[in-house]
Amino acid sequence: MLKSSNPLFKNGALKKETTSEQAMSYGSTIGKLAIMLVLLLATSIFSYQQFITGKMTMPVIIGAAVIGFVLVLISMFVPRVAPFTAPIYAAVEGIFLGSISAMYASLYDGIILQAVLITISILFGMLLLYGFRIIQATPALTKFLMTAVIGIVVTYLLVFILNFGFGMNLTFLHDSSPLSIGISIAVIIIASLCFIMDFAQIEEGVRFGAPKYMEWVGAMGLLITLVWLYLEVLQLLYKLKGDD
Numbered sequence: 001m002l003k004s005s006n007p008l009f010k011n012g013a014l015k016k017e018t019t020s021e022q023a024m025s026y027g028s029t030i031g032k033l034a035i036m037l038v039l040l041l042a043t044s045i046f047s048y049q050q051f052i053t054g055k056m057t058m059p060v061i062i063g064a065a066v067i068g069f070v071l072v073l074i075s076m077f078v079p080r081v082a083p084f085t086a087p088i089y090a091a092v093e094g095i096f097l098g099s100i101s102a103m104y105a106s107l108y109d110g111i112i113l114q115a116v117l118i119t120i121s122i123l124f125g126m127l128l129l130y131g132f133r134i135i136q137a138t139p140a141l142t143k144f145l146m147t148a149v150i151g152i153v154v155t156y157l158l159v160f161i162l163n164f165g166f167g168m169n170l171t172f173l174h175d176s177s178p179l180s181i182g183i184s185i186a187v188i189i190i191a192s193l194c195f196i197m198d199f200a201q202i203e204e205g206v207r208f209g210a211p212k213y214m215e216w217v218g219a220m221g222l223l224i225t226l227v228w229l230y231l232e233v234l235q236l237l238y239k240l241k242g243d244d
Contacts, residue, residue, distance in 0.1 A: 023209040024218065029202055033219035036090035040223070043091045047098025052106070056099050064095040075220055082216035089220060093227055104234055108241045115234040122188075122229060126195040135193070137200035145197060148190045174235070176242040184236040191229040198222050 050056035
């Protein structure tokens with residue numbers, strides 16, 4: 001059974017949720033992803049404008065991130081509620097994303113547009129690579145990605161704890177050193193490859209006749225990877241511009 005590094009697709013969730021109800025389809029899954037992207041874009045623009053006018057507060061930004069994380073956990077353990085949690089996740093994630101984007105935009109002009117174009121290009125590139133079976137979701141790739149994602153999460157959390165909990169000044173994840181830039185490139189490659197696993201999980205769900213509500217799970221999983229990739233691309237561009 002295919003596994004994924006995406007928390008929503010753990011333990012073959014789309015495959016297990018088989019039913020006699022109306023089954024999920026590729027077209028409807030993409031349609032739901034489009035709905036979530038519209039919601040994300042709308043709240044991102046609102047949040048961006050609020051931030052640059054000084055009306056967006058840090059508690060709201062942090063609260064949006066926490067709520068988004070909780071919604072992912074709920075959807076992971078109770079996928080039937082995804083038709084409700086997925087749109088809300090897209091909206092609150094937009095608040096977080098818009099504010100973060102505004103922070104970067106205040107430092108370098110044009111960095112947001114560059115990050116968006118690169119992120120979209122990678123998404124379509126990975127879709128083509130998967131569609132033509134140039135890159136496939138093999139067990140070896142799955143194992144590698146799961147290990148890599150866990151390693152990234154643990155590293156990020158450890159650095160955060162050491163910096164803010166123990167007052168250490170570990171900057172190798174955020175400065176413009178060759179090491180930091182190399183780490184960002186590696187993480188972007190891993191995030192990009194995670195799309196392959198997401199596509200494969202959705203394909204598996206359609207093949208095994210997963211219920212209609214699992215389309216929201218599939219769309220939400222893709223959006224999670226897309227947001228992660230965008231943030232990593234944004235961070236890399238920031239490092240490269242800071243090195244000029």
